[in-house]
Amino acid sequence: xxxxxxxxxxxxxxVGVLLSFSTLSLAQAKYEGIGRQAxxxxxxAWDIDVxxxxxxxxxxxxxxxxGQEVWESRCASxxxxxxxxxxxxxxxVGGTTKEDMQTGRVASLTxxxxxxxxxxxxxxxxxxLWDYIHRAMPWNAPRTLTVDDTYAVLGYVLSMAxxxxxxxxxxxxxxxxxxxxxxxxNGMTQSHGLWNEGGKPDVKATAxxxxxxxxxxxxxxxxxYARNAHDNLALQNRSFGAFRGADTSKPxxxxxxxxxxxxxxxxxxxxxxxxxLFKKHNCATCHAPASRAIGPAISEIAAKxxxxxxxxxxxxxxxxxxxxxxxxxxxxxxxxxxxxxDIDTLVRWVLTGQ
Amino acid sequence: MTVRKKxxxxxxxKKAPENYVSKDLFADxxxxxxxxxxxxxxxxxxxxxxGAAATGGVVGSVDAAEGEKVILEKQSWQTTLGQPVAARPYxxxxxxxxxxxxxxxxxxxxxxxxxxxxxxxQGFFGIITPSGLHFERHHxxxxxxxxxxxxxxxxxxxxxEKVFTMDDLMRLPAVSRIHFIECGANTGLEWGNVAVPSVxxxxxxxxxCEFTGVPLSTLLDMCGADLKKGKYILxxxxxxxxxxxxxxxxxxxxxxxxxxxMNGEMLRPENGYPLRLVVPGIQGVSWVKWLxxxxxxxxxxxxxxxxxxYIDLLPNGLHRQYTTIQECKSVITxxxxxxxxxxxxxxxxxxxxxxxxxxxxxxxxxxxGGNNWKRARLETPVLSKAVTRxxxxxxxxxxxxxxxxxxTDETGYVQPMIKQLREVRGTRSIYHNNxxxxxxxxxxxxxxxxxxx
Numbered sequence: 001x002x003x004x005x006x007x008x009x010x011x012x013x014x015v016g017v018l019l020s021f022s023t024l025s026l027a028q029a030k031y032e033g034i035g036r037q038a039x040x041x042x043x044x045a046w047d048i049d050v051x052x053x054x055x056x057x058x059x060x061x062x063x064x065x066x067g068q069e070v071w072e073s074r075c076a077s078x079x080x081x082x083x084x085x086x087x088x089x090x091x092x093v094g095g096t097t098k099e100d101m102q103t104g105r106v107a108s109l110t111x112x113x114x115x116x117x118x119x120x121x122x123x124x125x126x127x128x129l130w131d132y133i134h135r136a137m138p139w140n141a142p143r144t145l146t147v148d149d150t151y152a153v154l155g156y157v158l159s160m161a162x163x164x165x166x167x168x169x170x171x172x173x174x175x176x177x178x179x180x181x182x183x184x185x186n187g188m189t190q191s192h193g194l195w196n197e198g199g200k201p202d203v204k205a206t207a208x209x210x211x212x213x214x215x216x217x218x219x220x221x222x223x224x225y226a227r228n229a230h231d232n233l234a235l236q237n238r239s240f241g242a243f244r245g246a247d248t249s250k251p252x253x254x255x256x257x258x259x260x261x262x263x264x265x266x267x268x269x270x271x272x273x274x275x276x277l278f279k280k281h282n283c284a285t286c287h288a289p290a291s292r293a294i295g296p297a298i299s300e301i302a303a304k305x306x307x308x309x310x311x312x313x314x315x316x317x318x319x320x321x322x323x324x325x326x327x328x329x330x331x332x333x334x335x336x337x338x339x340x341x342d343i344d345t346l347v348r349w350v351l352t353g354q
Numbered sequence: 355m356t357v358r359k360k361x362x363x364x365x366x367x368k369k370a371p372e373n374y375v376s377k378d379l380f381a382d383x384x385x386x387x388x389x390x391x392x393x394x395x396x397x398x399x400x401x402x403x404x405g406a407a408a409t410g411g412v413v414g415s416v417d418a419a420e421g422e423k424v425i426l427e428k429q430s431w432q433t434t435l436g437q438p439v440a441a442r443p444y445x446x447x448x449x450x451x452x453x454x455x456x457x458x459x460x461x462x463x464x465x466x467x468x469x470x471x472x473x474x475x476q477g478f479f480g481i482i483t484p485s486g487l488h489f490e491r492h493h494x495x496x497x498x499x500x501x502x503x504x505x506x507x508x509x510x511x512x513x514x515e516k517v518f519t520m521d522d523l524m525r526l527p528a529v530s531r532i533h534f535i536e537c538g539a540n541t542g543l544e545w546g547n548v549a550v551p552s553v554x555x556x557x558x559x560x561x562x563c564e565f566t567g568v569p570l571s572t573l574l575d576m577c578g579a580d581l582k583k584g585k586y587i588l589x590x591x592x593x594x595x596x597x598x599x600x601x602x603x604x605x606x607x608x609x610x611x612x613x614x615x616m617n618g619e620m621l622r623p624e625n626g627y628p629l630r631l632v633v634p635g636i637q638g639v640s641w642v643k644w645l646x647x648x649x650x651x652x653x654x655x656x657x658x659x660x661x662x663x664y665i666d667l668l669p670n671g672l673h674r675q676y677t678t679i680q681e682c683k684s685v686i687t688x689x690x691x692x693x694x695x696x697x698x699x700x701x702x703x704x705x706x707x708x709x710x711x712x713x714x715x716x717x718x719x720x721x722x723g724g725n726n727w728k729r730a731r732l733e734t735p736v737l738s739k740a741v742t743r744x745x746x747x748x749x750x751x752x753x754x755x756x757x758x759x760x761x762t763d764e765t766g767y768v769q770p771m772i773k774q775l776r777e778v779r780g781t782r783s784i785y786h787n788n789x790x791x792x793x794x795x796x797x798x799x800x801x802x803x804x805x806x807x
Contacts, residue, residue: 031526031572031576035576036517037516038515038516038517042507049588051651052654052655087464089465109671110670110671112669112782119662122662123661124661124673124675125656128656128662131658132658132662135658136493136494136594139465139494142594143596184673188672188673188674188675189674192674195677196605197604197605197635197679201767202779203774203775203778205768205769205771205774207716207727207762208727210725210727211725211726212725213724213806216723216725216756217806218723218756218804218805219804219805219806219807220805221794221802221803221805222548222691222802229551230457230551230554231460233692235453236455236457236474236476236552237453238450238451238453238454239450242702243688243689244694245552245692245693245694246694248551252800254798255798256698256798257696257798334434334435336430336435337431337434337437
């Protein structure tokens with residue numbers, strides 16, 4: 001959020017705008033009639049961000065007791081009673097110490113064996129957490145917490161992490177003091193080459209062309225258990241062209257398949273449920289379950305042919321060869337490309353629902 | 355009945371006995387058509403030919419000509435009426451293309467509304483990603499927002515805070531640019547070791563499309579942005595996550611676009627319909643979807659996705675914040691991990707190269723695990739901050755091979771080995787892994803994901 005500090009400033013700026021009207025950018029004049037001035041209320045409604053210097057932070061406060069109430073009713077189902085849950089999201093609380101609060105660096109982050117990073121191990125700025133909760137939480141109902149409840153929940157989270165006492169009241173007045181306690185407040189660096197264009201890369205490789213690495217060693221391969229963990233790769237590649245997908249449902253073959261030797265019957269096969277076939281053959285373009293579309297509803301067809309002994313055969317022909325005149329002026333086009341077996345399945349499904 | 359001289363060999367079809375029909379008879383049938391007398395001659399010719407070939411073990415129908423059924427026999431698509439125009443008013447891919455889909459990586463994320471669907475790079479051609487296969491990444495689910503209800507607000511350090519409707523924006527002078535978009539976490543699963551089997555999952559958070567919209571600089575100009583103090587832009591999404599990312603003003607003025615179209619049509623809902631930011635060369639998270647607000651400010655915002663997520667852990671315990679540029683990178687897409695070569699012989703090695711710092715200058719390919727390299731052909735167009743397609747002829751002799759590609763961009767930066775990245779950034783960095791990818795080809799024709807060195 002960026003707001004002009006006070007009304008006087010605003011007036012001064014307005015004068016400035018008026019004075020400099022003749023030098024106003026060409027674009028403002030050029031694109032006449034495009035866009036309009038935002039109202040003050042509109043900007044207030046949407047300008048919800050809170051910066052590290054707390055610009056944009058609304059006035060308000062909340063107790064940890066209230067925070068606990070909100071937490072248990074709105075947050076704990078995903079994040080766990082103590083913010084430690086690893087079930088739905090990664091944990092929020094844990095992994096920080098009193099020493100970290102003194103140094104502003106979470107020591108366990110230097111341990112390469114540290115299994116997981118909690119939110120409070122990572123985040124340096126308490127403003128981020130306020131903004132995060134207010135903007136995007138709860139997960140399935142974002143922006144439904146009041147300003148005071150946002151303070152309350154954030155205070156409760158910080159109390160679970162033992163950053164503030166159990167009976168704390170967090171507010172716009174003391175949040176800057178809380179910032180000074182954040183365990184990883186000194187844990188961020190912006191000195192790297194990936195932020196601004198022209199930034200200096202941190203590695204410098206060379207484009208060696210020959211005899212670059214006489215002893216090629218393989219440092220890591222896909223573990224056997226992961227071979228089929230992304231399902232059968234044969235079904236994730238075309239069944240024609242320069243390459244196939246490897247049949248990862250089986251162990252690797254012991255020889256080259258050669259042409260015609262690699263047969264995967266299920267490749268590209270869609271679901272053979274009637275609903276799947278209905279979709280696959282684009283029946284839904286014209287037919288809906290219970291309402292008239294371009295063609296009759298499935299329910300209408302089922303009702304019309306109910307009890308007719310030759311209905312299967314008759315409709316089979318109509319699907320295959322097309323037909324006209326039964327349901328109105330628009331003819332049913334022929335579907336000679338649909339395999340007979342599929343037509344049988346579809347007609348039976350239309351007539352019997354099975 | 356078709357009479358045909360066998361000249362080429364397809365698949366495993368056995369070679370036909372040569373010249374079993376005399377030239378005279380062939381000419382006669384061709385000129386006068388088939389009757390019973392000529393049919394009789396033909397039958398005799400076949401029997402003779404079969405007799406001659408019997409020791410060769412030719413098996414085939416006496417009645418059929420020699421060759422492939424798909425050629426010799428009429429197919430249903432030749433003998434029946436095809437589909438009418440507009441049978442599918444919005445065209446869809448062939449039913450035979452169903453294998454190529456966006457897919458999740460099992461176990462990568464826990465809730466599918468804040469997850470990733472990877473693009474099937476192993477099946478792409480050229481440089482443009484089909485709109486329906488553009489990778490997906492949402493932080494709180496996707497929406498299909500009514501464009502009549504969508505607004506873009508610009509506020510902060512501007513002379514006039516403004517609101518634009520889609521009607522407003524689409525009246526402005528539009529430009530169309532082809533750019534890649536890559537998630538900062540692309541290849542992030544591979545920092546420590548090989549984790550996933552195919553290029554879809556190692557590199558599939560990459561897409562490249564033509565985007566159409568208005569330069570952000572035009573909009574900032576219209577609002578009278580204070581470029582002296584306003585060194586940063588905050589871009590905010592209209593979704594539940596309210597995605598917010600800081601963009602340095604230099605980049606914002608240079609080539610950032612506020613876009614409504616992708617590949618010639620409006621954006622897909624999964625890609626931010628009706629409005630998204632396009633930030634060339636910068637990681638995908640900054641390309642804020644369902645864009646509702648741009649704020650001009652004088653400091654970075656440390657939003658949730660730049661202070662809790664999308665931060666890169668270094669071995670010394672510090673996190674790099676605001677890592678955004680996607681450095682030069684390439685990958686061989688075919689043949690690639692999880693693919694299968696059927697036979698020895700000629701193949702085209704092909705793949706994609708891209709750089710967030712400009713154009714691709716060279717791509718080199720090694721088939722021996724990085725010991726020797728050859729320069730690949732770059733296909734046109736070679737565009738700044740877009741993917742470039744590369745190709746190289748290759749004949750596989752059937753022995754084991756390790757295929758790698760290495761790109762160099764116009765700044766002279768050379769794509770590094772994973773070892774070089776780890777020396778600086780360790781193995782827990784998650785984001786910005788642009789290392790050289792290796793695919794090992796075994797004698798059984800199967801390729802797998804490996805790390806060299």
